[in-house]
Amino acid sequence: MKSYEEINRRIEAKKAVVLTAEEVIEYVEKKGIEEAAKEVDVVTTATFGAMCSSGCFLNFGHSTPRIRITEAWLDDVLLYSGIAAVDAYLGATQLRHNDPANMDYPGAFKFGGGHVIEKLVAGKPVQLFALSYGTDDYPRRELRTYITIHDLNQAIMVNPRNCYQNYNVAVNAGERPIYTYLGLLKPGLKNASYSSAGQLSPLLNDPYYETIGIGTAVWLAGARGHVYAEGTQFSSLCERGPNDVPMEGAGTLALTADMKKMHPKWVRGVSLVGYGVSLALGIGIPIPILNPQILKRTTVKDSEIYAPVVDYSQDYPNRTGKILGRVSYAELKSGEITVQGKRVPTSSMSSYAYALEIAEILKDEIRRGEFLLSPPLERLPLGKSMKPLPIRGRSQ
Amino acid sequence: MNTTKKVLFYFPKSETEKPIVYQLVKDYNLMVNIFRAKVTPDEEGYLLLDITGDSSDIDRAYQWIRSLGVQIREDVKGMRWDENGCTSCGACITQCPTAALHIPDRRTMRVWFEADKCIECMNCITLCPFGACSSQF
Numbered sequence: 001m002k003s004y005e006e007i008n009r010r011i012e013a014k015k016a017v018v019l020t021a022e023e024v025i026e027y028v029e030k031k032g033i034e035e036a037a038k039e040v041d042v043v044t045t046a047t048f049g050a051m052c053s054s055g056c057f058l059n060f061g062h063s064t065p066r067i068r069i070t071e072a073w074l075d076d077v078l079l080y081s082g083i084a085a086v087d088a089y090l091g092a093t094q095l096r097h098n099d100p101a102n103m104d105y106p107g108a109f110k111f112g113g114g115h116v117i118e119k120l121v122a123g124k125p126v127q128l129f130a131l132s133y134g135t136d137d138y139p140r141r142e143l144r145t146y147i148t149i150h151d152l153n154q155a156i157m158v159n160p161r162n163c164y165q166n167y168n169v170a171v172n173a174g175e176r177p178i179y180t181y182l183g184l185l186k187p188g189l190k191n192a193s194y195s196s197a198g199q200l201s202p203l204l205n206d207p208y209y210e211t212i213g214i215g216t217a218v219w220l221a222g223a224r225g226h227v228y229a230e231g232t233q234f235s236s237l238c239e240r241g242p243n244d245v246p247m248e249g250a251g252t253l254a255l256t257a258d259m260k261k262m263h264p265k266w267v268r269g270v271s272l273v274g275y276g277v278s279l280a281l282g283i284g285i286p287i288p289i290l291n292p293q294i295l296k297r298t299t300v301k302d303s304e305i306y307a308p309v310v311d312y313s314q315d316y317p318n319r320t321g322k323i324l325g326r327v328s329y330a331e332l333k334s335g336e337i338t339v340q341g342k343r344v345p346t347s348s349m350s351s352y353a354y355a356l357e358i359a360e361i362l363k364d365e366i367r368r369g370e371f372l373l374s375p376p377l378e379r380l381p382l383g384k385s386m387k388p389l390p391i392r393g394r395s396q
Numbered sequence: 397m398n399t400t401k402k403v404l405f406y407f408p409k410s411e412t413e414k415p416i417v418y419q420l421v422k423d424y425n426l427m428v429n430i431f432r433a434k435v436t437p438d439e440e441g442y443l444l445l446d447i448t449g450d451s452s453d454i455d456r457a458y459q460w461i462r463s464l465g466v467q468i469r470e471d472v473k474g475m476r477w478d479e480n481g482c483t484s485c486g487a488c489i490t491q492c493p494t495a496a497l498h499i500p501d502r503r504t505m506r507v508w509f510e511a512d513k514c515i516e517c518m519n520c521i522t523l524c525p526f527g528a529c530s531s532q533f
Contacts, residue, residue, distance in 0.1 A: 333505065
């Protein structure tokens with residue numbers, strides 16, 4: 001048994017033993033759980049993929065004369081301005097003004113909120129256009145200027161939902177190609193698309209949220225950030241395997257960090273043909289090895305993690321709940337799965353290669369004593385499920 | 397000895413009236429596999445293709461093509477894959493018909509582009525979520 005304080009003292013002394021969630025598998029196989037739990041202080045987990053529920057709060061500073069912004073655009077992408085005078089929220093999936101979307105099907109969605117966030121983090125200039133109705137104390141009614149992230153007082157990423165614990169494998173059992181947030185799915189089960197880092201993914205290594213909770217320090221695109229709440233659609237009550245690992249979506253995390261400290265490599269605008277725009281983020285989360293049980297959970301491997309195969313032509317849009325089977329991440333990563341007796345080639349929307357890189361970077365930061373762990377202030381809710389939205393009339 | 401060359405014929409404005417492909421086949425005994433072409437009267441254009449045949453036939457064909465004022469570029473790759481722009485998500489893997497975009501090592505899961513295998517279908521250009529694939533023309 002170790003405490004957070006003991007582990008942090010070892011990190012500060014640059015003596016912490018840190019392994020990635022991939023390395024720890026073999027390490028424990030060799031040393032055994034009890035022995036390894038004494039030695040290992042931290043296991044680093046990571047993921048890189050499209051996370052639509054992401055965005056940032058920005059404060060532009062005050063112009064002369066002042067403006068109380070009611071509508072604003074960055075590079076023609078609409079911001080939410082229903083907060084204080086020069087504060088705004090920029091969301092990842094916001095389309096650019098006049099984007100034809102799917103009117104010209106399938107839409108290309110070349111540029112949107114995610115791309116503006118990418119430009120900001122890369123330090124590139126973006127155009128701010130803002131309108132107001134004018135007040136006695138904020139008389140300006142319009143402004144157009146160019147800003148970079150360095151000009152802003154704050155640029156704080158606040159993401160209501162990141163790091164889905166597990167995810168669907170999307171296929172198309174229909175008769176025409178469909179364009180989804182998991183990419184182009186060819187008809188007749190000709191390809192399958194998944195989106196998880198599997199054995200490296202944070203919440204798959206801590207299936208019951210024993211160490212990852214509200215207040216946990218995370219590595220968000222190179223900046224030190226935190227879990228500030230359960231993620232939206234958090235659903236800890238889900239089907240789980242014998243190893244307690246969810247076999248469907250399950251838990252999610254709400255994350256925040258200072259965007260000024262992020263690295264552009266890990267903050268990337270995403271264009272999904274026929275679907276829309278989004279933002280891909282790189283996230284790393286350290287798991288403190290407080291006891292052998294926590295270590296055991298981090299040794300979960302791709303062959304022991306299962307994802308449901310879902311038909312996105314019918315069952316997903318209509319919420320039938322039907323699945324076509326379950327496949328392991330070992331199968332998914334091999335490049336081919338079998339669905340209803342048919343061999344189906346696979347590809348991913350999340351990057352295992354980048355996740356691996358992030359797990360290594362976080363490992364190095366902890367070894368160098370630069371990244372301390374923070375114990376959760378509050379545990380994420382167990383026994384929580386996700387409610388659907390009933391469509392009803394006023395009197396019902 | 398048959399050889400195969402991937403080659404770009406570049407047509408300056410208004411040199412496109414001759415049925416070049418027909419003559420490559422008929423007069424020079426070449427097998428032709430066109431990847432991409434843009435041939436419009438009174439505009440510059442290109443023909444990107446594989447030609448297979450005896451190397452002396454290819455040489456003769458080149459001479460004839462050059463005599464028409466058409467430029468021959470063997471080093472041109474129409475499709476460009478930006479290694480730094482690519483995040484190795486792998487979304488392209490099942491969309492690339494010739495596995496020019498592929499994952500050589502399933503342990504590291506890094507995506508790699510083998511230009512020689514590319515047939516310029518341009519699926520990846522439309523479908524890459526990160527815009528890592530582009531066309532030079």
